Structures are given as structure tokens and as C-alpha cells.
Amino acid sequence: MISRQFLIEFKRSFTHKNLLKWLGIILLLPLISFLPVSTGYLYFQPVDVFQETVGFIIPMLFPVLVVFIYLPSFLQEQKNHFITYTRTRVPLNYYILVKGLMNALLTGFIILSMMFFTFIFVTFIEPNFIQIVDYSPPLPGDHEVNVTFSQFLEYGTWTYVLVYSLWVTLNAIVYSTISFLLMIILKKSFVAISVPFLFYHVFNFVSGVFGIAQFSPLSTVFPFNIEQQELWTVFVPLGILLLCISILYLIVIRNKEDWMI
């Protein structure tokens, strides 16, 4: 039953509007972020361009991006009391579970694709077809700027990109799942949708005030504005978020009668 519902949900999500939105995120957003960083900087190799592209505009959009990939459709169902009518056809907890999984899956897939497309674009498409980036071999005295996760560069660029992209994807899933769970609990869906956004920006500021920027959401998900940190530091905010998810999950399953549907 669950797998069938999953299939139905999958088909339902692929509307024209959604497809367009997702393609925009996967293809257009990297290009838009690439433009401002394409000129005026000196690069040694494509992975530098990748880091610069990913680290410029995308971090500011990240917390809204991840909640707007799939959740607006759920929001519409909630607002129009659509879910009430599904109850006679499919058990409510199946329906909600499938929604949650679908949200995680699609959010993860699209963010991962966006990261990979960015890398493919700066590595293969740009140098061969566009050629506006200024590459120059490092001069003696120049040294690589290392950032957190550069630890994986010694296993090859692809390994680095894979590991780092999966890291961003994991965070995307966590952020959007928090919103999803909150949408089930809270009466005000606007607040539920904005919690990841608020958490992200408020903690960027607060960690700055207290001089612990290495734990800020920005510097752990997109660690390009800060010197290389030990890998464990990035798990501090993620750990907090995972704890929040666990608590929210418990609240959700314990208060089935109070679900906002």
C-alpha cells in the first residue's frame, strides 16, 4: 500500500509548474551564481570555480530553496482541506509518511543535481564552450586556499565534489524535513515554512556575535567564508538540527489527533 501511494505521489508531484521550478533550480541557479564570479578572479583549476560558484549566491537562497522545492504543494493541500478527502481512500499516517519521504527525496535529489550540474558546468562545459574564466597555473609562492572538506581533495576532485555535494544534500533534507514536521504541528504554516530560514540567518548572526562562526549554519554548510576547520565542527549545527527533528517527530506521532490537515 505504501509503495503504491508513493508511486501516486511521485506522479502527482511532476506537474509542469514543478518541473519548470526544479529545472530552474538545477540549471539556471548555478548559471546565475556563476556569472558574478566568472570574471575578475584568478583561478587555478575548475574546482576553485565550483567552490566560488556554490559559495556566492546559493548560500543566501539555501534555506528558502529547500522548503520551496516540494512543500508548497503540501501547503496548498493543507489550506484547501484536500487531505480530509483522502482519508477515506488511504490511511492518514501513510499519506503523511509518503509526503514526508517524497519531500526528503525530491529535495535531496534536486539539490544534489544542482551541485553536480554546477561542477559539470565549470569543469566541462565552460572550459570547452564558453571560456570566460581566467585560469592560470599557480606561481611559486601561491598556495591553495584550503576550506573545510578540502580534506577530501587528496582522494581526487570527484570524491571531494561527491562528498561535499552529499553534505549539502543532507543539510537540505534536514532543513526541509523540519519545516514539513512543523507544518503538521503548527497552525500557522507561514511560521512552519520560515523556521529553517530564521534558524539559518539568526544563527549566522548569533554565532558571529559570540565569536563561534565556525559553528554557524553558513560556515558549516557552505564553508567558503572561513578558513579550514576540523571536520567535526560541521556536525555541531547538524547535530542540533537532528535533535530538533527527533523531538518534532516524537511530538508529531504522539499528537495524531492534533495534526493540521
Add this chain to the structure above:
Amino acid sequence: MSNVAEHLKDILIKFRWIVIGIVIYFYGILLKNEIFSNASKDGLMINSWDVSLYLLNDIYIIVYFIVPIVLFISATIVLSDFNYMTLIRLGTTKKWVFRSLRRFWSKTSILLLILVFMSFYLTIGVPFSWDWSQYSKSNISHDTLGEIGLVFTAPFVAFLFQLGLLVLAISILHIFLSLFYVTIKKRNIFLIMCAILFLGSVVGFKLFPEEYAFLSPTTYFTLKNFIDSFNYPLIGLVVLIGLFIIFYLYILLLDINKRHYFQSIKSYLPHGIYLILCLTGIVSISISADPSKDTILDVLVLSFQGSNSESFSYFSFFYYSIVFFGLTYLINLDISREIEQIGYYKIIRYRNLEKWFWSWFRKFLLKVIFFLLLLGMFSIIIGAIVGLKTNFDVTVLYVDWYTILYHFIINGFLQITFYILSVFIISWGKREASYGLILISIFMVLMLPGINQQGVIPVGLNSLVNLLEHSPYRITLVLLIANIMIYLLIKYLFTKSFKN
């Protein structure tokens, strides 16, 4: 048969104090012998205070003997006395907490008396003096009495202090436990808490490094640990009295149905958090300012410098976002309520949408002006409090103070108005406030370095760093044009929505 057993048990219960006394006595003998042998090895004189204070400051007897007994007494009193029959007669939970404390001391005082009595009883045969002995002043006993001797001039004072400390610490322990039980009312969790306290005190004195020793309960039971942890014993007292006050305040709240208060606090929570964040930024900038050359207006400039295409720092960028986009977010919450509430009945009452729009938009504009004045005042006052120069010079920017105030207030007002109008358009068009978040995120992107190079995109223009490159009047012009355009757009949308 059972009567005999009962009788025996009663005798044993009455004998338990004697048993406790005997245990303390024998342990004390061991300690006394240790002191004797140490002192005689170095040929040092001892006096009665060495024995007495040594016993009272022995962490092992405190942690493994006194604390468990105290916890046992406390737990049994709390558990046996908290019932509805007692509560309904007392009238308030507050009275119950104090009654429980009284009952607790009626038993624990016997324990303390035995401990003190034994500490004196063991001094029989040891010479008496009002001063510290040779032994306690020497290095051998440095780890126990030496440090106490450095702080207290007379051993008698140290003894009184030790006694007072024990009474205070044990009282706080019991108050904590009784409040804990009153709050959770779950027997098992309460017992787990007792176990945690015991383990905490065992682990505390063994594992905690000195700088975290104040977290361990044992620190407050013996004078030696107390002095080790706090450079000034007064600070330790302040910690204890502080705890006492916190618990007392909590006791005052016990009998109130807090739900009403929580509900009223909840509605102000977003604004409260927002204001705290705003203040945090100003305070952190004021503290990092240099009192020898920075002025109170510098705080304003540094706080609200924001960012533009040329000058960017993450801290000021995030603080700008918190203050101005945070305000936009909060107003968006209100706007979404206005939009959701608007039904035909409301439109009919207002006759047209523009009247409806101005009915609430006016209030927001007033609030924005008030808010900007408040922010300005806060930064000046906080700057003055941390001791910055109180003249109207600006040292971090080569601009006059009136230009700065003009830019901060007038352009700030126009800029926020633009944000609010933009967010309104999105919320109105989509009938869903969440899309305002996308707009705010795009605004944030537009403030990143290298993007708004000409300063014509009406975003982030009220950043004070803009005064380095642009005249404030030019910025006013740009913002006015932007506001007029967006207002015309709103008018157009209103007429269109009536046609539909």
C-alpha cells in the same frame, strides 16, 4: 511474633543515629591517627582545630556518607509528605515547600549535630588553642587546612563558616528536590534525580577540572573544596544565595496557573526575540569599540553600516539582515493576517481596496519611524553606558552627524517602506505569505558584493557605508522613485482585482 519484630525494628530506627555516630567516630579516629603520625614525623605541634576541621572537610565522609543520608532523608520526606490531604490543609504549594524544609531539618539537624559533636569529641586529649597550629600552617597539610588558614584568620571563624556553608548547601539541595518533585510529580524520575545528584557529587570532586568545579554539588559541602574552586569565597556565597533567590522566585510562581501568562507572553515572543537580537548586535559592537577614541555616534555607524557592492563584511551584513529584513518579516506576518481577513464584508465597508490598504499601512509607517528612532536611541545610550565619548563627532566615517542621522532616519524609513510594499505585493498576488521569504532572500543576494554596483537597485541602500560613495540625497531620490513605482503597481493590482 510480628509484634516482636516490629518492636525490634523500632529500636533499630532509634538506634540509627547512634550507628551513624559510631561510623563517624571510627572514621574520625583514622583521620586523627593520620594527623598524629604526619605531625610527629616532622615534629610539628597540632591543636584541636586540626582534628575537628580535618574531619569536617574530609570529602570522602561527606560524599560517601553524609550526602547519601541527606538525600535519603530528603527523598523520604518529599515522597511521604506530598499528598492531596496535606496540600488541601496547607492551602498553597509554597507553604508545603517550607513545611517540607522544616521537617527535613528536624531530622537533618540531628545528623549535623552528631557530625559536629564527633568532630569535637575526637579532640579530647589534643591541646586547645584559638590560633592555627604549627601543623596547619606547614606544607604537609597544605592540601587541606593550609588554604583555609590563608583565608580565615582564626580557625573558629573557619569552623563557623563551614557549618553555615553546610546548612545553606543542604537546605538548597532539599529545596531543589522538593521543587523538582512538585514540578514533575513523578516518583521514578524523582528517584533518578536523587541518584544523579549522588553520582554527580561523586564524579564531581574526582573528574571536574577546577574551572568547572562550581558545577559540582560537593564544592559547596566542604570549605576546602569551596576555597579551591572560588578565588574569593564571597563569589561562592553569591552563587549559593543566587540559587536560593532563583528557587524562591520559582516558589512564588508555584501556585499560579501559568498558562494565562504563557499565552500572553507567546504572542509577544517573536517581537521580544527580535528586539533582543537587535540589542545584542548594538551591545556587541559597543563592547568592541575603543573608549579612548570612539564616540557614541560611532556605535550607530558601526552597527548599521550594512553592506554594499564595495564594502562587505559578514557580521554587518547579517546584522543588517536581522534588523531590517527581520522587521520586514515581522510586518509580513501582520500583513498576511490582514490579507487573510479581508473578505467581501470588509471590502464593502471600505468601499475600495485602497482605503483598506491605507487603514492598516498607515500604522505600519508610524511604527517604522518609531522603531528607527528607538534603534538610534538605543545605540547612543548603550554607547554611553559602556563609556564611549559623548560628543557628536563621527570618527569612523568622514561625514557630519546630521548627514548620518538624515540617512539613518529618512533613507531608512524609505528603504523599509519599499521592503514592506514589495512583500505586500507578493503576499497579495500569491495570497500566501511564505513567498515573502523568497523575496527577502533575493534582497539578501542583491546586497552581496559586486552585485548592486551602481546603487540603483533599491535594496540595502540605507546601509551607512553607502555614504562613502553616494550622496544621501541621491539615495533618497532612488528610494522615492522606487516607492512611487511600486505603489503605482499596487494601485494597478487593486483595480485589476476588482475587475475580476
Add this chain to the structure above:
Amino acid sequence: MTIISIKDVSKSFKGNVLFENINLDIRKGQIYGFVGPNGSGKSVLFKMICGFIFPDSGEISIDGLEIGKDKRFPENFGVIIDRPGYIASKTGFENLKELAMIRGNISDKEVVETMEMVGLDAQSSQKTKNYSLGMKQKLAICQAIMEKQEVLVLDEPFNALDVDSVKKVRDLLLRFKEEGRTILLTSHNQDDIKICDEVYRINRSKLELTLPLIGDSHS
């Protein structure tokens, strides 16, 4: 004269709605009965009236004073809720004396008289831990009435009592009513409910008035 007023009170436990906007005025000198299936919230209602728990919304006032605002626990209430807890190593008399000492407004003699009234031996050296269930229940009744409390809130007062004792306690309650005391009680037994002036059934988080059955048998 209204002595207890319940206004728009709602209460739920872990998502389970027990009461939703209930309203009730309790008048002085009457006996009120509350019936309902297990877990319907009879004890919760009594606990809210006594201030042991607070309602989620709405207010409960005793003599015009709101519980949780003007006052925490009502004055002069005799209460039996849940299983009463006693100091197991003390006799019945010692237990009652301990409670009586809190307010100190009755003498030992009055404690003894109350015990005899419900059929307990005040002189017995038997510890409460050796009491039978019925004796413990009698002790609970004693503590609820010994200080001549104006209002008695009794959750299942007839539990575990033998036939004679039930009759004794019922007569006692009727006597108290004559004296002008107000009594709230719950029971599963229809016969017990017959002494009530008004009976309420807790049904789907509401209070429904169901009058006592016709053909009173208690008199």
C-alpha cells in the same frame, strides 16, 4: 448560593480531550453526583476543582476566588481523590492526628469521635500498613470529614466498603447535607447515586444533567 463555579473549562491529556468548554454552578447544601465510564475524567474534574491540576482554559472559582489566580487550593474542603497515601508505620489515629495538626483547629477527642463515626477503632495499635482496603477507605473518609469541612469532594467514597458501612456512610452524607454542607461524589453504583440532588454524566467531553432515578430507595 453558588459555592463552586466552573466556567468554559477545557482539559486534555496527551491529545485526549476530557472536557470541552464545560460550565457548572454548584450550590451550597446540595449533593452532586458525577457518573461516567472509566477514564472519562471524573477524577480530573475533581482535581481541577481542588486546584491539584489547572484547566487548559477557562476558570474555576470557589466563593468567587479563581483557582490558580486568587487562590491555589480551596479552603475548608474535605477531599478523597485517588488512593490516599498514609505513613505506613503509624496507626490510623496517628495518621489523622498528623493531618489535623496542620491546621490545628480540632482536638484529639474530635479525631476519635470521627473515627468512631465511620466504624474505626481509635485506640487500636494496628499500623495502617496492616489495614484492609475497606479500613483504609474509612480512614480516607475520616480525614475528609473530621475538620467539619464545608465542602466534601469525594471520588468513589464507597469503594471497598461492606454493605453496612456503605449504609452508614450514606446516612452520614445525608446528615451532612441537612447541616448545610455541600457534597460532590462519584460512583459506579446506581444506588449510591440515589442520594444525590443532581447527577451529571460525563459524555463526550461534556457534562449532561441526568436526574436521579424515580423511586428513591434510600429513604
